[in-house]
Amino acid sequence: MEIISIPKIMQETSKEYLVDGKTIGLVPTMGALHEGHLSLVGRAKQENDITVVSIFVNPIQFGASEDLERYPRDIEGDTEKLRREKVDIIFMPEISSMYPEVFLTYVEVEKISERLCGAFRPGHFRGVATVVTKLLNIVKPTRAYFGQKDFQQSIIIKQLVKDLNMDVDVVVCPTVREQDGLAMSSRNAYLDRAQREAATVIYRCLKEASDLIKSGVIDRTYIKGLMQDRLLKEPAVSSVDYAGVYDPETMNELSEIKGDVLLTVALRIGDTRLIDNMLVTSSDYQIQQPNFKSLKERAI
Amino acid sequence: MEIISIPKIMQETSKEYLVDGKTIGLVPTMGALHEGHLSLVGRAKQENDITVVSIFVNPIQFGASEDLERYPRDIEGDTEKLRREKVDIIFMPEISSMYPEVFLTYVEVEKISERLCGAFRPGHFRGVATVVTKLLNIVKPTRAYFGQKDFQQSIIIKQLVKDLNMDVDVVVCPTVREQDGLAMSSRNAYLDRAQREAATVIYRCLKEASDLIKSGVIDRTYIKGLMQDRLLKEPAVSSVDYAGVYDPETMNELSEIKGDVLLTVALRIGDTRLIDNMLVTSSDYQIQQPNFKSLKERAI
Numbered sequence: 112m113e114i115i116s117i118p119k120i121m122q123e124t125s126k127e128y129l130v131d132g133k134t135i136g137l138v139p140t141m142g143a144l145h146e147g148h149l150s151l152v153g154r155a156k157q158e159n160d161i162t163v164v165s166i167f168v169n170p171i172q173f174g175a176s177e178d179l180e181r182y183p184r185d186i187e188g189d190t191e192k193l194r195r196e197k198v199d200i201i202f203m204p205e206i207s208s209m210y211p212e213v214f215l216t217y218v219e220v221e222k223i224s225e226r227l228c229g230a231f232r233p234g235h236f237r238g239v240a241t242v243v244t245k246l247l248n249i250v251k252p253t254r255a256y257f258g259q260k261d262f263q264q265s266i267i268i269k270q271l272v273k274d275l276n277m278d279v280d281v282v283v284c285p286t287v288r289e290q291d292g293l294a295m296s297s298r299n300a301y302l303d304r305a306q307r308e309a310a311t312v313i314y315r316c317l318k319e320a321s322d323l324i325k326s327g328v329i330d331r332t333y334i335k336g337l338m339q340d341r342l343l344k345e346p347a348v349s350s351v352d353y354a355g356v357y358d359p360e361t362m363n364e365l366s367e368i369k370g371d372v373l374l375t376v377a378l379r380i381g382d383t384r385l386i387d388n389m390l391v392t393s394s395d396y397q398i399q400q401p402n403f404k405s406l407k408e409r410a411i
Numbered sequence: 412m413e414i415i416s417i418p419k420i421m422q423e424t425s426k427e428y429l430v431d432g433k434t435i436g437l438v439p440t441m442g443a444l445h446e447g448h449l450s451l452v453g454r455a456k457q458e459n460d461i462t463v464v465s466i467f468v469n470p471i472q473f474g475a476s477e478d479l480e481r482y483p484r485d486i487e488g489d490t491e492k493l494r495r496e497k498v499d500i501i502f503m504p505e506i507s508s509m510y511p512e513v514f515l516t517y518v519e520v521e522k523i524s525e526r527l528c529g530a531f532r533p534g535h536f537r538g539v540a541t542v543v544t545k546l547l548n549i550v551k552p553t554r555a556y557f558g559q560k561d562f563q564q565s566i567i568i569k570q571l572v573k574d575l576n577m578d579v580d581v582v583v584c585p586t587v588r589e590q591d592g593l594a595m596s597s598r599n600a601y602l603d604r605a606q607r608e609a610a611t612v613i614y615r616c617l618k619e620a621s622d623l624i625k626s627g628v629i630d631r632t633y634i635k636g637l638m639q640d641r642l643l644k645e646p647a648v649s650s651v652d653y654a655g656v657y658d659p660e661t662m663n664e665l666s667e668i669k670g671d672v673l674l675t676v677a678l679r680i681g682d683t684r685l686i687d688n689m690l691v692t693s694s695d696y697q698i699q700q701p702n703f704k705s706l707k708e709r710a711i
Contacts, residue, residue: 218575244575278422
C-alpha cells in the first residue's frame with residue numbers, strides 16, 4: 112500500500128495506471144473510518160483494478176462555529192484498516208497543498224445545495240463540491256464512491272459531475288447501520304453512552320414513517336407530524352433542523368407523497384449534529400392513481 | 412478533419428488518443444475566426460500531436476443586454492479556415508448538449524474576476540470559468556491556448572486550473588494586431604469604416620503609455636490621466652469602462668508603477684465594446700530603487 116501526500120504525484124501515478132488501461136476507484140473520506148467507509152472500499156475493490164482512498168478533513172466545508180477542530184482523526188487506525196482491506200493507495204494531502212495561500216476558485220451547485228443541510232450549514236456544499244472536484248481531478252478515478260447516508264451530498268456530486276462533464280461514474284452505496292439501526296458516522300464518536308442510546312430514535316422514526324407509507328398511509332402532513340413528534344419527544348434531542356418528506360431529485364419538501372420520496376432527518380443531540388435518511392420508492396407502496404387517459408377520453 | 416458535436420463522443424475520442432500516448436492541444440473559441448485564433452491554432456499544432464478547436468458561442472458568459480444574438484457566426488468560413496490549417500478535430504456542441512434543461516453548477520473565481528471587465532460585465536467570468544472547465548473536461552487537452560488580448564480571462568483560467576488541480580498547461584499567446592495596431596477581435600466586424608479608423612486610438616494610447624513608462628515616466632497618475640485623455644478625445648468613443656495601470660497578477664489598480672504592470676483599456680465605440688492591453692515588465696524600464704540595505708544600516 113502506497114501513501115501519497117502530494118497532489119501532483121497522485122495525479123501522475125493515476126495517469127500511469129490509466130495509460131496502462133487500468134480502472135481506478137476512489138473513495139473520498141475525511142478519515143476516522145468506520146464500517147460504512149469500508150463498505151465503499153469493498154465495492155471499489157470489486158469494481159476497479161486500483162483502489163484509492165483519500166483522507167482529508169476539508170476545512171472549507173466547515174462553518175466557523177462547526178466542529179472542524181474536534182473532528183475525529185485517527186491516521187494510524189485508518190491506515191491499519193485500509194492495509195487490511197488491501198487498498199492500493201491512500202491519498203492524504205496537507206491542507207496547504209490543497210489550499211495554498213492564494214486560492215480563489217469555488218464550485219457552486221445551485222438550488223439542490225440550498226435546501227436541507229445547505230440551509231443550516233451555509234457554504235457547506237460549496238466546500239464539498241469544490242473539494243470533490245479537486246479530488247476527482249487529482250485522482251482521475253473511473254468510479255467514485257459515496258454513501259447514501261449523505262443523500263443530499265450524493266445528489267449534488269452527481270449533478271456537478273454531469274454539469275461539468277467530469278469523466279467519472281458516481282456510485283452511491285447503501286447506508287451501513289449499527290445493530291440498533293443508527294447510521295454509521297464518524298460523528299457518532301462524539302456521543303456519550305446515554306446520547307448514543309437516544310440517537311436510535313432517528314432510525315426508529317425513519318422506519319416507522321417508511322413502514323406507514325408502505326402500508327398506504329400517504330398523508331404527507333401526518334407523516335411529517337409523526338416524525339417531528341417522535342424526534343422531539345426524545346429528551347436528549349436538543350433541536351431538529353429538519354424532518355420530513357422530500358423530493359429525492361430536487362431536495363424540495365413534497366406537498367404530497369407520490370413517486371419516490373426521501374424521508375430525511377437532521378438533528379442535534381447535545382452539540383452533535385446527526386443526519387440520516389430513508390428512500391421509499393414508488394414501487395414500495397401502492398397508490399390508486401386516477402387513470403388520466405380514460406379521464407381525458409371522457410372529457411373529449 | 413473530424414467535426415464532433417456530441418460532448419461524450421468528443422471525450423471518448425480524446426481518451427483514445429491519450430491512451431495511445433498522444434498529446435492534445437485545445438484552442439477554445441467562439442468562432443468567427445481571425446488571425447489571432449489561427450496563431451493559437453498554429454502554436455497548438457506545433458506543440459501537440461492532435462489539435463482540437465472548439466467553436467461554441469457560450470450563452471452564459473453574455474449579460475442580458477449584451478450581444479449574444481448578434482455575435483458574429485461564420486461556421487462555413489471557420490470550417491474552411493481550420494481545414495486549411497490541418498486541424499484534426501472541430502468540436503462544435505449544441506447549446507442544449509452543453510446546458511441541458513437542469514443545469515445547476517457554476518465555477519467562480521473570486522477577486523480577480525471582480526475587477527475590470529468583471530465589474531462591467533457581472534457574471535461574465537463565471538460563465539467563462541464554467542464553460543472552460545466543461546471544455547477542458549470534455550476535450551482533456553494536454554495544453555489549452557488563449558490569447559493575451561483577453562488578459563484578465565487568461566489569468567482567471569490559469570487560477571482555476573491551478574485551484575481545481577486540472578491536469579492541463581495553459582498557454583497564453585501574444586495578441587495579434589492589424590497593421591495599424593488594432594487588436595484582432597471578432598467584434599471588430601461590428602465597426603463601420605469610421606469607427607474602425609477611430610478604434611486605432613486604443614493601440615496608440617497603450618503604445619504611448621508603454622513608451623513613456625519605458626522612458627522612465629513612472630508617475631501612475633500622469634500615465635492614467637494621459638490614457639483617459641487620449642481615449643476620451645476621440646469623438647467616436649462613446650464611453651471608457653476603464654483605462655489605466657493594473658497589477659497583472661491581482662488585477663488591482665496600481666498605486667505606483669513598480670515591477671510588471673498591465674496597461675489595459677475597455678471602451679465602447681458606438682455599441683461595440685473593445686478591450687486591449689499591453690504588459691510592461693520591470694526589465695522594460697529602469698527605476699532608481701532606494702537602496703534599502705544601506706538605509707537600514709544608516710538607521711542602525
